[in-house]
Structure formats: C-alpha cells, structure tokens
Amino acid sequence: MRQSKLFSKTSKNVPRDIQLQSHKLLYQAGFIRESVAGRYYFLPLGMRVRDKIISIVKEEMDRAGAQELITPVLHPLELWKETNRTNTTGFELMQVKDRRGADFALGGTAEEMMVDLVRKFQLSYKDLPFNIYQFGQKFRDEIRARGGLLRMREFIMKDAYSFHADAEDFKKEYENMRKTYKNIYKRLGLDTVIVEADNGYIGGDYCHEFVVESEAGESRFLKTSDNKYAAHEDVANFTHQDINQDEEIKEFQIIDQPEWVQNMKQLMEHYNEPKWRFLKNVVYKNRVSEEIIIATIRGDLEVNKVKLERALGMNELLEDASKEDLAKLGTKSGYVHSWGHKNCRYVGDESLRTVRNFIGGQKEETTDSINVNYGRDFEHEITADIAMAQDGFVSKDGQKLIESRGIEVGNIFQLGLHYSEKMNAKFIDQNGKEQYYYMGCYGFGIERTLTTILEKYHDEHGMMWPKAVAPFQVHLISLKENEKCDKIYQSLIDANIEVLYDDRDLRPGEKFGDSDLIGCPVRIVVSAKTLEQGMVEVKKRDSEKLEMVKLDELISFLKKL
Numbered sequence: 409m410r411q412s413k414l415f416s417k418t419s420k421n422v423p424r425d426i427q428l429q430s431h432k433l434l435y436q437a438g439f440i441r442e443s444v445a446g447r448y449y450f451l452p453l454g455m456r457v458r459d460k461i462i463s464i465v466k467e468e469m470d471r472a473g474a475q476e477l478i479t480p481v482l483h484p485l486e487l488w489k490e491t492n493r494t495n496t497t498g499f500e501l502m503q504v505k506d507r508r509g510a511d512f513a514l515g516g517t518a519e520e521m522m523v524d525l526v527r528k529f530q531l532s533y534k535d536l537p538f539n540i541y542q543f544g545q546k547f548r549d550e551i552r553a554r555g556g557l558l559r560m561r562e563f564i565m566k567d568a569y570s571f572h573a574d575a576e577d578f579k580k581e582y583e584n585m586r587k588t589y590k591n592i593y594k595r596l597g598l599d600t601v602i603v604e605a606d607n608g609y610i611g612g613d614y615c616h617e618f619v620v621e622s623e624a625g626e627s628r629f630l631k632t633s634d635n636k637y638a639a640h641e642d643v644a645n646f647t648h649q650d651i652n653q654d655e656e657i658k659e660f661q662i663i664d665q666p667e668w669v670q671n672m673k674q675l676m677e678h679y680n681e682p683k684w685r686f687l688k689n690v691v692y693k694n695r696v697s698e699e700i701i702i703a704t705i706r707g708d709l710e711v712n713k714v715k716l717e718r719a720l721g722m723n724e725l726l727e728d729a730s731k732e733d734l735a736k737l738g739t740k741s742g743y744v745h746s747w748g749h750k751n752c753r754y755v756g757d758e759s760l761r762t763v764r765n766f767i768g769g770q771k772e773e774t775t776d777s778i779n780v781n782y783g784r785d786f787e788h789e790i791t792a793d794i795a796m797a798q799d800g801f802v803s804k805d806g807q808k809l810i811e812s813r814g815i816e817v818g819n820i821f822q823l824g825l826h827y828s829e830k831m832n833a834k835f836i837d838q839n840g841k842e843q844y845y846y847m848g849c850y851g852f853g854i855e856r857t858l859t860t861i862l863e864k865y866h867d868e869h870g871m872m873w874p875k876a877v878a879p880f881q882v883h884l885i886s887l888k889e890n891e892k893c894d895k896i897y898q899s900l901i902d903a904n905i906e907v908l909y910d911d912r913d914l915r916p917g918e919k920f921g922d923s924d925l926i927g928c929p930v931r932i933v934v935s936a937k938t939l940e941q942g943m944v945e946v947k948k949r950d951s952e953k954l955e956m957v958k959l960d961e962l963i964s965f966l967k968k969l
Contacts, residue, residue: 409452409880410897411910411922414438416451418922428624430862431556433871437925439879446553446561453926454858456879458564461854462543464595464876465566472588474539474568479521481545485511487520491830493609495696500549514547517610519827519849522569526845527833533573536835536845537581541568543854555624557855558815566852571845573837578822578846585820585850589618592852593817596861597874601814603629604639606714609724610849611826619814620860627816630797632807642714644797645804648758651684655764658779665776670742672707679767683708687760687768687780689744691729691737694722700733700752701726702744703794706759707768712796719755719792743771747786756788757795815860816853823847871927872949880908882966883928885919887935896934896944896962903963924949930969932962 416438426432434440439454450458466476485503488494494501494513502514515521522540546565553559568585572578586602593600600618607615617640619627630646631638639645669678675686686707693700701720703711717726734740737749746769747754760766760782769786770777780786799811828834828844837843858877865872875881882900884907886893893911900907908928910919923931933945943956946965957965 409908411908412912414452414908416441416453418925426556428555428558428859428863429866430624430859431558433862433866433925434556434859437871437922437927440557446550446559448557448560448562448855453879457858457873457877458854460877461596461857462564462566465592465852465854466543468588468592468595469541469566469568472539472584474541476542477540478542479515479518479525479544481515481547482506482512483515483518483521485513487524487831488513491520491611491827493520502547502549515544516546516548517565517851518542518544518567519569519610519823520831523827523831523833523845523847526571527831530836532836533838537570537572537577539568539570539581539585539850541566541850555626555859557859558624558626560855563856564854566854568850570848570850571835572847573835573843574846575824578848582820582822582848585848586616589818589820589850589852593618593620595876596857597865597876598817598857598860600817601629601631601635601638601812603627603631603814604643605819606640606642606718607723607821608714610821610823611723612821612823612848615819615821617816618818618820619816620864621812621814622860622863623813624863625813625815627814629812629814630799630801630809631812632803632805633810634807637803637805637807639797641796642712644809645793646795646797646801646809647804647806648762648793648795649802650762652764653762657781657784658765660777660779660781660785662770662775662777664774665771667774669776675707675767681767684763685765685767687746687766689746689769691734691744692716692726693729693733694725695727696725700729700737700749702746702749702752702754703757704746704754704760704769704788705757705795706763709757709759710796710798711757712794715792715796716755716794719790719794720753745770746780747788754788754790755794756782756791758791758793759795760791815856815863817857817860818852819850821849821851823849866927869921870925873927873929875929878906878929879926880928881906882930882932883908883910883923883926884932885910885923885934887916887919887933889934889936889939892939893934896932896959899963900966903967905963905966930966 418438419436422432422435441449504512543566550561570581598620603617603619605615605617628641630644684706688705688707690703690711766780767778769780801809803809825844833845834842890911897909929949931947938944946955946957
C-alpha cells in the first residue's frame, strides 16, 4: 500500500475526552474515527488489524471442530419474549418495527436465534454434539460508552453455541473451548487470567472470563498468589472469619442515643467501637415486582448486589430503593430496621453469625438497640454470602486474596437447559424419547481484544503491534529516492511481504514519527546515503538497533525476521 494513497491521516491532536492510551493512539494513527458516541468507523489500517484477529480466531475455532454460520442482525422479538429476556437483560434492547408492524430486537447476543435455528431441524443423539459460531454485529444500548473500543454500543463479537446430550458431554467441549481460547490469546501475544464470573443475563449456572491484567480495565477480580483461584468481584468467595466469639453474650437492650448520631462515622465516634460492631441495612427494590428487599450485613462489609440476587433466585432485577420506597415501609434513610418491617423481604449475610453483641438494628429518633445477637434476637428467612470480597480477605483455602484489575476479552458459559427448556428445543435420544439440549456458549470480543493488545504493546512514540496482527509487516520509507524505492516496494510485494510504502513528499522526521506511531514490526529506510553502499537501513520497531542490509539480501533477511 502506498501511503500517499492511504485513506486516513495521522494527527498530532486528539479530542479532550479521550482517556485511554490505546484510544488515543488509534485516533492519532488514523485507525478509527468516532461516528457518534460508542459507534466507530474502522479505517483501512484498523480494518487490517481487526481482520487479522478475526482470521486467527476463525483458524482456532475451525481447528477445534466448530462450524461457522451467520444469523440475521434483526431478531424477532417474540424469541426474546420466550426466554423473558425482554424483561431481564442488563442492557436496554434496541428495538425496531418493520413496515408490517413486526417487532425486532437488534441482536445484543444470539442464544435465542441459535436455539430457534437448531429446533427447526429434527435432530437425534447421533447428530450431537456440535458447536456453531458466527462473527456477528452486536448492538447494546450502553448507558455510558467509554474507553474507545472497550465499551461500545455497536461491535463485532465471535459468539459460539454448543449443543449436547448431557452435562458430561458438555464439560468436554467447555474444556475444549478453554484450551482454544488460550491458544488464540497466546497467538495474539496476550497473557490471560481465567476468572470465575457471573452468568448475568446470559443465564446458566457458571462461567469464566478471560481477563488481561491492566489498569485500563474495568473488571475487578480477586485472586490468590498461586493463581489457583481467581474470581470476579461479583462472585468472589471468602472466609467470613469469626471476630469476637469468645465474648459473653449480653442482654438485649434499647438505649438512648443522641439525635446527631445518623451514620456509620457518627456511630463509631459515639460508641468508640469499630465498624464490625454495627449492623448495617441496605435496601433494594425489584424493578419488575416492586418488592422491597432489605439486606442486613456486618458494618465493615459491603453488600454485593449480584450475590444478593443469586440468593433470591433472580438476575439483574434489583435497584436501589428510593426515599418513596422507604416511606412506604414507614421509615427513612438511616432508620431502616434489621427486622420488623412489613411488606418486604429480609436477607442476611453470613457475617451476622461472626459477631456477638451487635449495636444497631432498631434505630429510632432518640434510641437504638445494643447487644443484638443473630439467631436469638432476630433471624432472616434467607442467610447467604452476600458480601463483596475485598483485597486482603482470606480465601476458602486460607490464602490472602489479592485485588487486581483487567480487561475482559472473552468468556465461556455453561447454559445447561436454560434456553432449551424455555424454547422447547429437543432432540431424540437412544430410546426414541425427546430430551432438552444441554448447551454452552462462548464469546470473544474482537474490538476489545484489539484495544487490549494495544494497551500492552505501545511506548511513548506509538504502537508496537505483534507481527501476528500488525497492519503491515514492513514500513518502507523513501527519503527522496522514490524511483529506486519503487523497485524495492515491488520486490517485497512479489515476495508476499506485507508492506506500507511511505512515498509521500514529507520531511524525514515526519515520516519516522508516523512510522513509530503506526507501529509496523520492521522499518526500512531508503536514502541516497544507503543506496551509495548498495544497502538499506533496517530497524525493528521494538529495538533501537539499526542494521545495514544489502539490497540483494533484503528479502531473505526479512523472512528470517
């Protein structure tokens, strides 16, 4: 490609709202441009990188035995209604009507479409298992798009779906996909941590995310130093260690308390006690049924809403209660009781069993309760681990948990019978009886992966693409020697070496700056000085070393690189 003909230009300036280094570099180097918030044009250089990532993913998926197909972008809304995901998705479905008045969703994920496709065929156990996948355009009406390509409203995802006769057969494919993903990320130059996560709106009982550790990431997870345990904050477990179990249980009392004592800081100041001594209540509302949920927890812990929803058998339905919701309970913020409110449901954290003689739980204007003990003075219908794990907490096997951040680049899900039962998708077993498909799904974010590669591979001058995904392998730069350089350019093309040829009439410094910014693995400089010696100057992007290479040895030299 001649750079003089390349559509897009480099830029020294970037919009003020661009924060991530990857976003900044993609903009400056002319790989992308924003259309509207969360939606991007991919320009020729960006397309070359994106297509190479897709090619690697496809090669590995095909090698793993999966088969590629494509589904329509518009999903009949009745399919989403079959699984009730019109009410339970964590993002707002984007909906359209056609001229006939039929309702469609712009696909955010394709479980319903794939199940609908499979149930159109009369399959038997002999046809199982199989794994079908696509590279599909996805639409998610994110509340706040951020990080350039990290959180978009329109993007490409490789989503795969496997169909099995039973759980045991599924486990084989789950492991197959785990290994396949590891192979893909290795080829892309990324080290990933496999992190336990929540299935969320996808459904099913368990899943794992592939996370690249990075401060640019929005995924917070906890891991042990030996890396045998890693879990997203939504699901991370820890040991609720006993605090004062040797303390004598005291008599429950209601005592006077000054009106100025309103919050945790003031409670600690008034009683001269640490946070763990106090009961804390957090109030939520089911956004569909409007049921009020009160979560009771030890004062030094935070409620994990995902764990709370799991304990209640629901998914992404809880929202913070409003002042009006509290008023219906006959209370207000800071005065919620740990027991006794009507027309609500209580859930207690396991930490309630770790402390004797709590303070709080029945606050009124000038009184509160002390020496409160769970099991004696109050008890909830549901007690579960609903606490957020924190750095330094102890894992179930006795190790300290270490907090880390990263970018989620892929995930694998166990779906079980979640969709096949809801959509009545069945196969015929060995005995001639109908059985529900046992399913899994496997997502891979193309643009997120591209951004993650760049977050890792860059320096103060620009991008440093791994050769597997670089837009071009070689950046050929002519310093006012286009006639001679044209021949070198053609010889590289004839040798099937991908080359970006800077034939522009610019100063050397501008050309070198653009070359570092674009980040091809190898730079070749052709000048009058090098040609006098029958040589060219070769430099690898990740090295300061310059090498003089004879023209007649250039092709073989590059192929060795």
